[in-house]
Amino acid sequence: MDIFVTGASGYIGSALSRTLIARGHRVRGLARTPLAEAVVRGHGAEPVRASLTDLDALARAAAEGDGVVHTAATETADRAEVDRAAVTAMLGAMAGGVFITTTGAPRTRSSRTPVTEDDTAPADGPLAWLAEAEARVLDSRVRGVVVRPPMVYGDGGGPVHRLVAQAAADGVARYIGDGENRWSTVHVRDLALAYARLLESPATGAFHVADGHLSLVDLMTAVGAAAAVPVAAWSLDEAIAAHGWGASFLAADAVLDTTRIQAAGWSPAIGRGIPDDLMSTA
Incomplete structure (x- = not known):
């Protein structure tokens, strides 16, 4: 094609x-x-x-x-x-x-x-x-x-590595609220x-299209380890004040069903999850 x-x-x-x-x-x-x-x-x-x-x-x-x-x-x-x-x-x-x-x-x-x-x-x-x-x-x-x-993660780029860079710049990796909301990856x-x-x-x-999911606190714990900074909680209001309305998405849940793409013949072949990926590229 x-x-x-x-x-x-x-x-x-x-x-x-x-x-x-x-x-x-x-x-x-x-x-x-x-x-x-x-x-x-x-x-x-x-x-x-x-x-x-x-x-x-x-x-x-x-x-x-x-x-x-x-x-x-x-x-x-x-x-x-x-x-x-x-x-x-x-x-x-x-x-x-x-x-x-x-x-x-x-x-x-x-x-x-x-x-x-x-x-x-x-x-x-x-x-x-x-x-x-x-x-x-x-x-x-x-x-x-x-x-x-x-x-999306992997290959040393994308939003996850921007989170690592932000945590390194801030000196802390922050999750919102209790961090128990979950995101597919x-x-x-x-x-x-x-x-x-x-x-x-x-x-x-x-x-x-997803290979699994994890909580925001687990995501930011992996980000903090990669950036070599501590991990802490902050409120949604504090997150929005610092990073704008887009921060609210990190406080939401986004867990996706992948039945349809799997029926089309796809299954994950490479990804091992964000924590393992960050450990392997740290």
């Missing part, structure tokens, strides 16, 4: 690009800067020099292949608007094929027992736009797929394999 990957120089997109190429596919990867272009080439992919706001370039790249995997996102306040315009441009240019978009575990209902893909959170609040983003792909004329990763290379499996199958719909 000929696949266009947005975010191809990023954490998930890099693992995905390498996985797809190893499985014999051609990958064209979005690259916003010369450095990103070099990273994409280093994976063995062909760079498409543009950004998420270059709608004509996105449309051409999407129309030229067999499918798109959308893993890119801006970190700006207009993230929802940028995503809407970019995905609309790509979908509008495609005559067929498959489009996979990436949202996340917060799209599901907060729960300490596994929730299925249909058990979603109310479509309101700061991430209400994710419901619209998913519907845009699932209701399109192409084969639409949504992947909802939980806490997945190794980035296992996640990449799930994307590949979904591309290569006739699958449609939303899919949860």
Whole structure:
């Protein structure tokens, strides 16, 4: 297959690009800067020099292949608007094929027992736009797929290593409240394999991809050990004051049922869990 990957120089997109190429596919990867272009080439992919706001370039790249995997996102306040315009441009240019978009575990209902893909959170609040983003792909004329990763770890990058860096900078690794809320996890290379499996199958719909789950206190204990700092609790108000509203997600539960992705032929092959991964890379 000929696949266009947005975010191809990023954490998930890099693992995905390498996985797809190893499985014999051609990958064209979005690259916003010369450095990103070099990273994409280093994976063995062909760079498409543009950004998420270059709608004509996105449309051409999407129309030229067999499918798109959308893993890119801006970190700006207009993230929802940028995503809407970019995905609309790509979908509008495609005559067929498959489009996979990436949202996340917060799209599901907060729960300490596994929730299925249909058990979603109310479509309101700061991430209400994710419901619209998913519907845009699932209701399109192409084969639409949504992947909802939980806490992604592995290969020395991603959100878990940002937590380690933050703990090192703060001098303490903090969990919120009693820390007993739980999050599903997945190794980035296992996640990449799930994307590949979904591309290569006739699958449609939303899919949860996870290899296990752990409590926030266990997560931050592993983070503290990796950063060589103590571990302590703080309140949700203190966390939000320090890190903004996004901290509230670390106080929620996000345990995902993976029956659907396993039925599509995927199972975790690499991940051993966040604590073991951090110990092996410390």
